Amino acid sequence: MRPEGVAARFGRWWFAGGEPRLSALDLALIASFLALLLGGAWFAEAFFTERNMSNLMRQVVANGLISLGMLLVILTGGIDLSVGSVVALGGVLFAGITDQLGIGPAVVVAIAAGAAAGLVNGTIVARFKLQSFIVTLATMGIVRGVVYLYTEVPISPSHSGFRDLGATLVGVVPLSMIIMLGCYALVWFYLNRTPAGRATVAIGGNEETVRLAGVDVQRTVMVAYMLSGALSALSGAILVSRLGIAQPSLGIAYELDAIAACVIGGAALGGGAGSVGGTLFGVLTLGVINNLLNLVGVKSFYQDIVKGTVIILAVLLVATKREKK
């Protein structure tokens, strides 16, 4: 079997954008990731232990869900800076309602609130044609204000099942990771197998063409922002469950890690390129780097420098790849 054939099929499956082959640069990214894992295993003896792997899986869920929503928005050519505030919104609502209504209804309310925030974002961006950067920057502040109005102090529910969502293990795999992978599968299906999802990817590339093809662009964009809000709120609920406490100050600067994960995974800020698989890769890369830096004992200020450098390098690689097309 010629290597090109295998790579082509793998590439087509991997990249929703329809890239016909796995380029040398993609292989370089994957090789680097493997080098990272091996280097980590060599220098941090605790890395490949069951306990650390479980922790790592739990730790990436928060950013994983937020990045998935961010991907949807980035594909349409926009950006959602309000995700961090929506994480807090989902978290405090989940914690605040659990004692009265129970876990299930509380999660539903949290997700609904996130979707509502996303709907506001999407409506203003799609219908009134305002820049998503400005709109979501504003809603970032508004939602945070709403969170503090709801509760000025952290909420720690006494419901015995509150910590289940974040702490339960199914074998060695955390329940939250299973939920996250489920969401990834659903969004992958949406983007690759449904007309509305495929339109989402196309809108970032050329909105006019999509509109002329008869797609309701406004509604598609609104759905993207709603999903981003809903996923961020779900992330918040899972996060506070893991921590055992919901702080109104949660989620500050989370949008940056989400954007970083999408970009490392090949998304273009401006729309038209990006994939679910790539985003998952980006999320895992960031998670592994964070975990390794801690295990190896790198001082916190160096951690920021290392992470920032890795992001720049990843963006360079992705940009180079795009230039060659």
Place this chain on the structure above:
Amino acid sequence: MKRRTALLVGLCGLVGFASPAVAQQKETRIGIVTLQMKAPYFVAMVRALEAEGRANNVKTFVADGNGDVAKVNSDIEDLLAKGVDGLIMNISPLEALPGGMAAIKKAGKPLVLVNRRLKGGEYDAWIGVDNLNTGAGVGEVIAKRMGGKGNLLMIRGGPEDNSTGNARRDGVLSKVKDTGIKVIFAPEFGKWTEDGGIRVMEDMLAKHKDINAVFCEGDVMCLGAQKAIADAKRTQEIQIFGFDGQKAAIEQIMKGSNFVATGVNSADAIAKAGFKTMMDLLAGKKPAQQDSTTPVQVVTQENAKEIYKADALF
């Protein structure tokens, strides 16, 4: 292209190379967990704990949450995965972290809390400042210096459930409430920054023409308030009382300015006591009592010089 590939591969290896290789021998390893290192008190606490580590021949690993409670939780998990023998935590101003504390309990490692006594979980020992009684000490000085009458402005740090700030406030109130002193609470929080102190004080100076003294729950806010008072040219009318024993505050007290007194909150003393307790726990000795505090001490111009440490970090 080849160069770029090599660069990225090299950088990923750098993550592993960026720190000395993991120690092979069986030495004691302690994890130090802090929420942030962006305020001098927290830096001082961490450095003091690290110094204790070196003095005791113990390897310390500092995990800095960078202000994010989720990162603190992950840091705790990673330190436990790494196999540290015990953890010393100061995640002020967080009041509770049930998830992280449960993980430590589950791993069976000793946990010593310093500075902030956390709620919602089990711990082996807490060492901190006796905020209530030291606050009462400052309150006594306030009552005396005000002659039992006048208007006392209180600037709180916030947020509403901050147990440290509340205890200090309650301590002061316990000594002034039976006097003729009228207490005015600033509606806004000073947020434990100098900037916050300046802003709240400016607003209060504009609103109240007749303030005789101001108490801030933290020296850092007092230092800001002092500037606002000087700008408004009311330095002679208003005395300032604080808490924390910050170096700059003690300097002001020594100089004989309108900054009159502050309560001592010594990161060095707390770190020393905390570390000793951890070493005792590792040797199998439980502390005499679970919660203990450093001695109550108030700084006034009389004793400022002997308490002052020129090379202090905080």
